[in-house]
Amino acid sequence: MKAIQxxxxxxxxxxxxxxxxxxxxxxxxxxVKVHAAGVNRADLLQARGHYPPPPGASEIIGLECAGVxxxxxxxxxxxxxxxxxxxxxxxxxxxxxxxxxxxxPIPEGYSMTEAAAVVEVACTVWSNLGMLAGLRxxxxxxxxxxxxxxxxxxxxxxxxxxxTVAVTAGSAEKLETCRELGADIxxxxxxxxxxxxxxxxxxxxxxxxxAKYLRQNLRALNEDGQLIIxxxxxxxxTEINLGALLPRRLSIRGTTLRARSTEGKAEVVASTIENVxxxxxxxxxxxxxxxxxxxxxxxxxxxxLDSGExxxxxxxxx
Amino acid sequence: MKAIQxxxxxxxxxxxxxxxxxxxxxxxxxxVKVHAAGVNRADLLQARGHYPPPPGASEIIGLECAGVxxxxxxxxxxxxxxxxxxxxxxxxxxxxxxxxxxxxPIPEGYSMTEAAAVVEVACTVWSNLGMLAGLRxxxxxxxxxxxxxxxxxxxxxxxxxxxTVAVTAGSAEKLETCRELGADIxxxxxxxxxxxxxxxxxxxxxxxxxAKYLRQNLRALNEDGQLIIxxxxxxxxTEINLGALLPRRLSIRGTTLRARSTEGKAEVVASTIENVxxxxxxxxxxxxxxxxxxxxxxxxxxxxLDSGExxxxxxxxx
Ligand SMILES: NC(=O)c1ccc[n+]([C@@H]2O[C@H](COP(=O)([O-])OP(=O)(O)OC[C@H]3O[C@@H](n4cnc5c(N)ncnc54)[C@H](OP(=O)(O)O)[C@@H]3O)[C@@H](O)[C@H]2O)c1
Ligand SMILES: NC(=O)c1ccc[n+]([C@@H]2O[C@H](COP(=O)([O-])OP(=O)(O)OC[C@H]3O[C@@H](n4cnc5c(N)ncnc54)[C@H](OP(=O)(O)O)[C@@H]3O)[C@@H](O)[C@H]2O)c1
Numbered sequence: 001m002k003a004i005q006x007x008x009x010x011x012x013x014x015x016x017x018x019x020x021x022x023x024x025x026x027x028x029x030x031x032v033k034v035h036a037a038g039v040n041r042a043d044l045l046q047a048r049g050h051y052p053p054p055p056g057a058s059e060i061i062g063l064e065c066a067g068v069x070x071x072x073x074x075x076x077x078x079x080x081x082x083x084x085x086x087x088x089x090x091x092x093x094x095x096x097x098x099x100x101x102x103x104x105p106i107p108e109g110y111s112m113t114e115a116a117a118v119v120e121v122a123c124t125v126w127s128n129l130g131m132l133a134g135l136r137x138x139x140x141x142x143x144x145x146x147x148x149x150x151x152x153x154x155x156x157x158x159x160x161x162x163x164t165v166a167v168t169a170g171s172a173e174k175l176e177t178c179r180e181l182g183a184d185i186x187x188x189x190x191x192x193x194x195x196x197x198x199x200x201x202x203x204x205x206x207x208x209x210x211a212k213y214l215r216q217n218l219r220a221l222n223e224d225g226q227l228i229i230x231x232x233x234x235x236x237x238t239e240i241n242l243g244a245l246l247p248r249r250l251s252i253r254g255t256t257l258r259a260r261s262t263e264g265k266a267e268v269v270a271s272t273i274e275n276v277x278x279x280x281x282x283x284x285x286x287x288x289x290x291x292x293x294x295x296x297x298x299x300x301x302x303x304x305l306d307s308g309e310x311x312x313x314x315x316x317x318x
Numbered sequence: 319m320k321a322i323q324x325x326x327x328x329x330x331x332x333x334x335x336x337x338x339x340x341x342x343x344x345x346x347x348x349x350v351k352v353h354a355a356g357v358n359r360a361d362l363l364q365a366r367g368h369y370p371p372p373p374g375a376s377e378i379i380g381l382e383c384a385g386v387x388x389x390x391x392x393x394x395x396x397x398x399x400x401x402x403x404x405x406x407x408x409x410x411x412x413x414x415x416x417x418x419x420x421x422x423p424i425p426e427g428y429s430m431t432e433a434a435a436v437v438e439v440a441c442t443v444w445s446n447l448g449m450l451a452g453l454r455x456x457x458x459x460x461x462x463x464x465x466x467x468x469x470x471x472x473x474x475x476x477x478x479x480x481x482t483v484a485v486t487a488g489s490a491e492k493l494e495t496c497r498e499l500g501a502d503i504x505x506x507x508x509x510x511x512x513x514x515x516x517x518x519x520x521x522x523x524x525x526x527x528x529a530k531y532l533r534q535n536l537r538a539l540n541e542d543g544q545l546i547i548x549x550x551x552x553x554x555x556t557e558i559n560l561g562a563l564l565p566r567r568l569s570i571r572g573t574t575l576r577a578r579s580t581e582g583k584a585e586v587v588a589s590t591i592e593n594v595x596x597x598x599x600x601x602x603x604x605x606x607x608x609x610x611x612x613x614x615x616x617x618x619x620x621x622x623l624d625s626g627e628x629x630x631x632x633x634x635x636x
Contacts (some may be wrong), residue, residue, distance in 0.1 A: 210560045229560055236561035242528045242547055243554035245572025252570045254563025 003060050003093035012047040015299040016062075023058065023090065023097040028262075031071035032083060032098050036116035036292075037091035038150065038302050039063040039314040041231070042258070046089075047302060053089040053211075054243050054259055061298075062091025063258065066106060066115035067318075075100045079276065082106050084115040086123050086269055088258055091116075092298055092316065102265025104273055109280035117287040117313040121153035122276045127268040128228050129206060130275060132253065137162025139203035142220060144192070144213065146183055147174035150230070151234065152288035152312045154206055155181040157276065160284055166202065168194050170308070177311050181288070195219040200248075200289045211235035218244045218252075229254040288312030321378050321411035330365040333379075333410075334618040341376065341408065346385055346580075349389035350401060352609075354434035355409035356382040357619050357632040358467065359549070360576070364407075365620060371407040371439035379616075380409025382577065384424060384433035387634075393418045400424045402433040404441050404587055406576055409434075410616055410634065418586025422591055426599035439471035440557045440594045441553050442575050445586040446546050446595060447476060447524060450571065455480025457521035460512070460538060462531065465492035468548070470606040470630045472524055473499040475594065477595040478602050484520065486512050488561045488626070495629050496533055499606070513537040518566075522546065536562045537568075545573040606630030617619040 001022045009012040025031055030104050032113045044161045045051035062080045069081045077100065084104040092095040112276055127217045129135045143274040145151045146167025158165045159182035167178045167183035175186040195216035206226045207213060212234025217227045218241075225248065237275060244250065257268065288311070293301040295316045319340045325332040328414035343349055361379045363369035371377060387399045395418065395517045402422040408414040424433045447453045463469045464485025476483045483505035493504040505512045513534035520538045523545045525531060530552025533549050536543045536559075543566065562568065575586065597603040606629070611619040613634045623632055 015438070074579060142477070197379075227564060232560060232564070237557055238557050239531075239555060240558040241555050242532070243551060244576045245547065246550070249573045249578075250571070252563070254560060254569075256564045259565040260567075269352070280496045287356040 001094035004062075004295065005060070006047060006174065008022050009049065012044070012305065013299050014050070015047060015302065017296040017298075020060075020093075025073040025097050027074060028100050029097045030069050030073050030077050030103065031076055032065065032067040032085055032096050033318075034065045034067045034091060034093060035112035035318050036066050037062045037316045038116045038149075039232075039298075039305055039316060040064070040120055041305065042178075043092075044302055050304060053306075055225055057088035058090030058096070060090045060093050060096075062089060062093070062096075063087050063095060064116055064119035065091040066097075066112040066119075070095070079302060082112070082285050084119050085120050086265060088259075088265075092295065094318070099262050099266070100171040101262060102269055105277065106270055107277055108238060110287070113292055113315050113317055114287045114289065115278060117207050117289050117315050118153065118280065119312070120155075120257070121150050122280075123268050123272045125154045125157050125206070126272045126276050127257060128230060129154065129204060129253055130161070130269070131253065133204045133226050133228055135163055135204050138263050139220070140164040140166065141195070142168070142198060142202045142205040143170045143183075144206065146178040146186075147209070147311045149310075149313045150206070150208065152181055153285070156285040159257055160279055160294070163204075166194075166198055174311060179275055180221065186205055193239045195268050206230065209234035209239035214288050214297050216242060218250060221248065221250050223248045225250050227252045230256070290314055319412035320381050322613065323379075324365060327367065330367075331360070331617050331622075333365060333620065335616075336413075338378075340413050342375065343389060343391040346349070346419075347415045347417050348387050348391050348393055348395050348421065349387040350403055350414050351388045351432035352383045352385040352411060352414055353636050354384050355360075355594040355634045356434045356438055356467075357623055357634060358382070358438055358595065359400050359551075359623065360546045361410075362620055362624055375406035376408030376414070378408045378414075380407060380411070380414075381405050382434055382437035382438075383409040383414060384430040384572045385414075387415070390422050395421070400430070400510075400594065402437045404437050404575075404583060410545050410613065412636070417580050417584070418548055419580060420587055422587055425595055428598065428605070431610055431633050431635055432605045432607065435607050435633050436471065436598065438624045439600075439631070440475075440576070441586050442468060443472045443475050443546060444523070444594050445575060445588045446548060446573055447472065447522060448479070449586070449589055450573065451544050452523050453481055453548055456482075456520050458484065458540070459485070459585075460484040460516060460520045460523040462486045462524065462527050464496040465629045466526070467628075467631045468524070468526065470495070470499055471603070474502050474603040475597070478597055481522075484512075492629055518551060524548065527552035528604060529556035532556050532558060536568060539566065539568050541566045543568050545570045547594040548574070557563065608632055610635050
């Protein structure tokens with residue numbers, strides 16, 4: 001089959017479509033012909049050699065796709081069934097092997113491209129804000145990077161949960177997109193200190209920055225506030241004042257979807273289908289696609305995402 | 319009334335029984351004549367001027383007591399009713415005003431002294447390990463300072479919840495006490511690195527050390543592990559590597575019972591009565607009193623607790 005690989009392991013831009021082996025199915029996996037694959041920030045890291053796939057996962061880049069089952073293996077699935085897939089890797093290819101628990105239906109009314117744009121963001125946002133944080137109506141949530149792939153989806157989902165939504169982003173245009181998606185409180189992090197604006201008001205923070213924002217995030221939290229860190233774009237190491245946690249009963253938690261076990265991913269996928277898919281079916285929450293590229297032009301897609309000019313998601317098409 | 323006060327604000331040892339005003343009842347409070355008051359490590363800090371009472375709370379030291387209602391105020395309580403009380407302050411005195419939601423029955427078969435020895439530890443341990451962490455049968459919990467007031471109670475309660483219990487303490491004698499109370503894994507922190515012994519095995523850690531143990535605590539946690547910090551005996555500021563949290567989905571949380579609102583304390587008290595008091599009634603969990611002192615000798619009790627020679631609780635008697 002064809003798949004995207006690095007021609008030169010030291011050059012993250014040298015992504016090329018090359019011939020490689022079609023994946024072998026393991027027990028409980030189906031083979032999917034990929035029609036569309038979403039691009040994630042983690043893919044840029046992996047191309048740079050910074051985010052190696054978990055043990056046993058495909059070495060090929062790509063954490064989500066939509067396509068058609070061409071070999072159901074030992075599962076009871078049907079050949080020809082259209083599916084969206086949460087992956088530990090392997091989406092930037094013609095075929096990918098997928099554990100049955102990571103298959104999702106194509107959301108009602110969605111194209112393959114649209115489906116590939118929502119799998120990773122839906123599972124990430126729901127597992128963190130719904131399953132873990134238990135975000136409730138009337139609470140205030142802060143979403144850093146509101147105009148990103150995660151952010152554009154999180155804003156809409158949090159509004160559906162009845163929360164007041166605050167976001168940060170780096171430009172007025174991006175903040176305007178956030179407002180259109182439903183965000184209530186807009187902070188341009190290049191001009192304002194979000195901790196000053198939101199001091200003591202946030203019940204939950206979905207953070208993609210890490211070290212650089214830790215102190216400010218803790219300041220922004222309300223009593224019983226939860227900081228959930230899913231990205232470390234602002235570094236991993238910093239000083240912490242644990243004394244800040246106790247009187248307000250704050251919590252700090254970090255998670256990665258990719259590192260979860262097959263069972264853990266299946267649990268997230270099942271809960272996301274149950275709780276989020278109905279919201280997609282009647283467009284209460286929608287995909288937000290910035291641009292699409294042919295799979296062969298993965299390098300160009302990565303370059304665009306890296307530029308910081310993207311609002312929402314990029315998708316590669318077969 | 320008589321109460322313990324600092325004769326010299328700069329000398330934590332100058333605790334003396336002096337005349338002062340009997341507390342005025344506020345709406346929803348009852349007046350309790352104190353028969354016994356538990357001594358807590360926080361009391362030592364307060365005597366040193368390091369742990370000021372929350373706004374509105376009594377300036378008098380003392381976070382728990384047992385006694386008799388002498389004025390039910392506007393509540394429906396009965397004069398002469400014997401009660402145990404969770405307090406924001408005020409126990410080292412002849413009388414204390416107590417919000418009704420912070421009254422507990424005297425545990426079945428308990429003396430006043432015994433009741434005063436369990437209120438703070440029961441509410442603290444249950445609110446953190448039961449209500450917050452949701453400790454379950456089959457999980458492993460690490461309790462730092464297993465031979466202290468909190469520790470001696472936590473070991474027993476965790477065994478009742480069906481957990482495997484690991485403890486740290488600073489001497490073989492203290493560890494032997496922990497073993498007798500039910501602890502399964504004993505670590506002398508002066509001789510061994512607990513993180514080495516418990517690496518990746520703990521589902522929950524109840525920590526009283528803070529900064530000094532942060533890195534080791536994170537190492538000791540299992541996937542989805544929860545670090546709950548209730549004391550900062552080893553300092554507040556340290557470096558954190560947030561990258562350690564994400565792959566194993568670790569969480570760090572800090573809490574203080576004293577800083578909770580009146581409603582928050584009432585919630586903890588009600589849940590503790592429901593879940594812990596029955597275990598006291600049939601001795602599945604018991605008090606662990608090291609020594610008692612007359613109230614007038616509070617200074618001697620503080621000196622003893624400060625010496626590090628105490629196993630379990632100290633109680634002051636009227
Ligand atoms: N742990 C997990 O399971 C998991 C799963 C999926 C994604 N993630 C992580 O989540 C993050 C977002 O992923 P994504 O796919 O949404 O990436 P993305 O589309 O590139 O979005 C990132 C956004 O962050 C904004 N940003 C950059 N610096 C910022 C700052 N200092 N303050 C606030 N916003 C800032 C960027 O735009 P502007 O700066 O122009 O506003 C951009 O919109 C990534 O770090 C990714 O690795 C984690
Ligand atoms: N946040 C809250 O709501 C709350 C409520 C109650 C208590 N607390 C806190 O919880 C802590 C314990 O309270 P307590 O009343 O149980 O005090 P305690 O009776 O004095 O117990 C503290 C224990 O810690 C042990 N210890 C000291 N250094 C240690 C170390 N490096 N590693 C492991 N153990 C160590 C001490 O004995 P050895 O060193 O000899 O083993 C002692 O047994 C205090 O910091 C207190 O302020 C917090």
